[in-house]
Amino acid sequence: MTHSTTEPANFTGAAPKAGPMLAADGRPLKKSLARALRRQKLRALMLVAPLLIFVLVTFIAPIADMLFRSVENQIVSETLPETVMALQEWNGESDIPDAAYDAIYFDLFTAAEAKQHTRLGTRLNYEQTGISSLFRTSGRQLDDIGDDVHDALEDINPAWDEPAPWYQMMNAGDRPVDTALLDTKMFDMRALTGEVLEGDLGFAPAREVSDLLPRTAAAYTSWAIYTALVDGDIVAEEDPWESVFAALASDLQSGADVSGYSGPGADMLAEAAANLDALPAVDFRNVMVGIDEDWGALENWQTIKLYSPDYTPGYFLNSVDMQNGIDGAQMRPENERIYITLFIRTLYLSLVITGSCILLSYPVAFLLSNLPARSANLLMILVLLPFWTSLLVRTSAWKVMLQQQGVINDVLVWLGLVADDSRLVMINNQTGTIIAMTHILLPFMILPMYSVMSTIPPYYVRAAKSLGATNWTAFWRVYFPQSIPGIGAGSILVFILAIGYYITPEIVGGTKGVFISNRIAYHISSSLNWGLAAALGTILLAVVLILYWAYDRIVGIDNVKLG
């Protein structure tokens, strides 16, 4: 098709008469060819595209999501937005600032109303044991101080118990609106509830009031957003949260001058300010420490500060038995280290399994590749049948075989090789995992070895022997080096498959024979520490991808053969 191409010289104008060679439609041949090639490329890509998109969406995106989850940590700043800000200036060593206590009271109150505080408690409990119960018990007692203020205010003026005066006082109406406050609270509430929160709020905080009573306005705005957009009630008709009362008392006690205020509810405020002594003293440090003295403990605050950024290396540190401290990462105490041991055990068992697969596969592959085709095909069925049999069938078969009352022990007892009262323990330990997984992965070793060995020409060994090599020398110096690619391909494949195994260790591995995968599954379904599961998974994935890359370089991914 392309046997006649024009010389480049023809295009330079040196020989104007010759001109470029033309295709049938009058275009220059070179352009025509390039176009055909481009079309061909495009067509090939269009054939690949649907599948590529499918795999990217259903497989690669989930993996990427998992990678993201291993560092993601927005839960702290979403649940305690003000506290995170208040702790920014704190160095982690000195006394905890008052602003932090202020902030955490309101953050925790809102979170408790939205039932999100226990979720955060669980999250922080992964890093600091005990925080979970601190959050849970505090969530129940935050109302108490507000109740006291509420009662006291009601004694001063019963109108404080009505929703309407509150609404008139806080709502902007014709007055200027504090849009900054509204936007901040809206953003925080969206982050906290994880909902879009759209609709008619029916409320806007008055700037006048928020300047005068900042805490009260903030607490009331949070409540209003929650009431209107989450619960779907009308702001003007509902009683505010107790936190609003606590905020008012706190604002008044910290010296808010209400005399200059003349908007709605001015007289009520003036009355309350006049009777300041009747209100219980609201100091949020005392409130929080009163609820639980652990709020005075430095390490709980350090944990909150450490995990306040949106992204954290904490899960990765946990998965290598380290923990994030205020002075940087450090190793966990000896008795809490489990993951390094587990990673080492996973690697060690995978190596043992790969090794025993090599030992068992080599003779079989050798035999198969040296037998006449018909016998080889028959024996091949014995290799392929396990390969095609359900993994669970093979695992249950091994459970049947290896149990103490199982087939192997029965046979050994029957033969008199093992006494009835000293049956071998071959299951729920590493032996069980190694035996069962070697059996399950054996075909993945035999097949690549066989395909390499059947291409080794027999005359090299014959030549070596005729030159005087002994059988062993001929095998070791001539045959074996040629079979190494098969061993390499099989080993990487088996190792990759073994390192991520879950089902078989789970059933025959007991506690000593489980892999890192089993721990990941445990964190997903039982302990619900998804971030740690994602971090462990990411490390495992990195190991597998390095091996995959090596496999691609050594064997070539399109050289994988099945059956």
Place this chain on the structure above:
Amino acid sequence: MSVSDIVITSTGKKDPSFTIPVIAAAGAFAGIFVGAAQGSTLLGIVGGAILLAILAFLCIEKLGRDGEKMARWGILALFAVGGFAFGAVAGLVVGLLFGWFFGWFIYWIGFNRYRAHLVPYLTPGQVLWHYSFRVICGAIFVFLITPIIVVMPLSFNAEDFFTFTPEMLRFDPEGYSLKHYRDFFTNPEWTSAVWNSLKIAPVATFISVSLGTLAAIGLSQSHVPGKRAIMAILISPMIVPLIISATGMYFFYSKIGLVGTYWGIVLAHAVLGIPFVIITVTATLVGFDRSLTRAAANMGANPVTTFFRVQMPLILPGVISGGLFAFITSFDEVVVVLFIGSAELQTLPWQMFTGLREQISPTILAAATVLVSISIVLLAMVEMLRRRSERLRGMSPG
């Protein structure tokens, strides 16, 4: 005539001073087990050696080749009766096996038949190694196949045990029953599991085969930019550990509301099956002659017609065997289902897995036997397709 029928080295009677000790040693070895099972290992060894030495002497020296048929039947009968006397029906079966083996073994050793298919210049050591090697390989094949064989008779157990009961070993019909199969086919837990698997696997297979075949055809053309990277991505579902795929899918699918739904599982299984389709179809396309499509185009066929009338019939064996792989992947998959499935969507492997972990019921073995039968059928189909494909592409004369 197959190669194994060709006699390379002439056979003939061996010197009895070699053969009789060898056979006696084999008898002693077998005697270890018989003796241990009956209480005295030493007696077994001595008895086995003496018995086999006498039998070998009689067969080789007295009866010779002419009396071979009679001698072998005689040995068979002797062992059968002896076995029955020691251990009833089970003993009879063992006796028959021993009798058949030793009848054959005595003549095989005694008349030098073991050298018949070997080249004459091998030293005795090499001959010994040749057969030891085969015994080793045989042991590995036994290791490969025994677990699969063992579950079959156990699934007919009349008791709820995972091991052979004395009744079963006596071949007592009362030791066997079909009750686990009855449970498997009538218990709604199992039937709905089978039904779910059957609803999920074909749809997942269809998606992987249709998308996978197109992509494999696209990838097999020359000049695909980024071919290696695309291939690596498409094969990755096979390489990435299932637990990681399952974790990622659980996170991601729960965001888009696919967790616990039928389509969630179908999509997950489809993507797990894709590497197998890509690998088998690509392998088939390696031998595909491109000039055929050009010839079709030359004669006026449009690309669609060319694909369905020329290319598809030729690569069909690869496509079908890729489909079978994808089907078995979905049918056998449990980790992803455990994570993104729901109680109503329990598949057969899920049911087996929870059964193995929690309540141990031999119904699992009935299910296993059914699955093994299915895999035998699938294996036979793939093997047939492979041969057909090779024949179509002229790679083997068969």
